[in-house]
Amino acid sequence: MKLSDFDFDLPDGLIATRPARPRSSARLLVATPDELLDRRVWDLPGLLRPGDLLVLNDTKVIPARLRGLRRRGEAAARIEATLLSDRGGGLWMALVRPLRKLREGEVIDFGEGLSATFEGVEEGQARLRFALSPDAFAEALARAGSMPLPPYIEALRPADEADREDYQTVWAAREGAVAAPTASLHFDADLLRSLEAAGIGFVHVTLHVGAGTFLPVKVDDIRDHRMHAEWGEVTEAAAAIIRAARAEGRRVIAVGTTAMRLLETAARAGRGEVVPWQGETDIFITPGFDFRACDGLMTNFHLPRSTLMMLVSAFLGIDRIREVYDHAIREGYRFFSYGDASLLLPGGR
Incomplete structure (x- = not known):
């Protein structure tokens, strides 16, 4: 068909x-x-x-939508990430925008005590490493993240507390x-x-x-x-x-x-x-x-x-x-x- x-x-x-x-x-x-x-x-x-x-x-x-900053010297760039799958050991696969501006080893600061190291790309997805225990990660994600609403809703309004x-x-x-x-x-x-x-x-x-x-x-x-x-x-x-x-x-x-x-x-x-x-x-x-x-x-x-x-x-x-x-x-x-x-x-x- x-x-x-x-x-x-x-x-x-x-x-x-x-x-x-x-x-x-x-x-x-x-x-x-x-x-x-x-x-x-x-x-x-x-x-x-x-x-x-x-x-x-x-x-x-999970509140998988994250917004953070990548710093390189005095310059900073906004980074958006959506966590996709937990690979264990603090490693998550994620959709990241803009992906092409990241370099391996760079740290993205998402605020609220949550940061990740960019470890490269695998099948179009970013490998993000979080250096927190599972409990600490969950707590920080709850503070820093927002609900990952479908793209057609986010095009009309951002996620908020009601979501x-x-x-x-x-x-x-x-x-x-x-x-x-x-x-x-x-x-x-x-x-x-x-x-x-x-x-x-x-x-x-x-x-x-x-x-x-x-x-x-x-x-x-x-x-x-x-x-x-x-x-x-x-x-x-x-x-x-x-x-x-x-x-x-x-x-x-x-x-x-x-x-x-x-x-x-x-x-x-x-x-x-x-x-x-x-x-x-x-x-x-x-x-x-x-x-x-x-x-x-x-x-x-x-x-x-x-x-x-x-x-x-x-x-x-x-x-x-x-x-x-x-x-x-x-x-x-x-x-x-x-x-x-x-x-x-x-x-x-």
């Missing part, structure tokens, strides 16, 4: 720069092969079936993401209690969302696209809960494309059955994909020409997704990370 198959025109006014308040008041478009329903996220307990199992990504976003809470799920537990699993941002404590009372189950998995989730697809033939890799884990306990649900005929519904990508990775490792799994996944889901783990998907509305548009097109069908997105635009749904949500159910309600 061609990249143009996943394109659409989106009015700028539908790009959300702040989340709905309260979280669960966001709009929810329920889509099956036969119907489209305009609802709110807080309606989920009545839209799902008792016994449904929601799979939640418990990754925690430290808004761009984090209420169940975030395991630090390591540099982007939020945004479908999960719609859940609050009241909604979780209502879902539990309705007989809906939960299970947590971890996929540390990387900045690569925002990278554009630059090839016309999507088979030539190289997917970014992200670290994830499905524990033995989580895999057992998911297998039990499927064995009993209960639906497994991924909350977010990150949870879905991880479950489908674990299902391939188990030859169709979700098994305990840990490692880096670069699974690329496009139309024609054979889904083995998920019966439903709750997700936000995605960027045109993105890998996530390809994923939802694979799940519900490319023609049906076009109808879903046409409806969402016509009805004024808010798009992208802080936007509204959809609930995709290929098997119907």
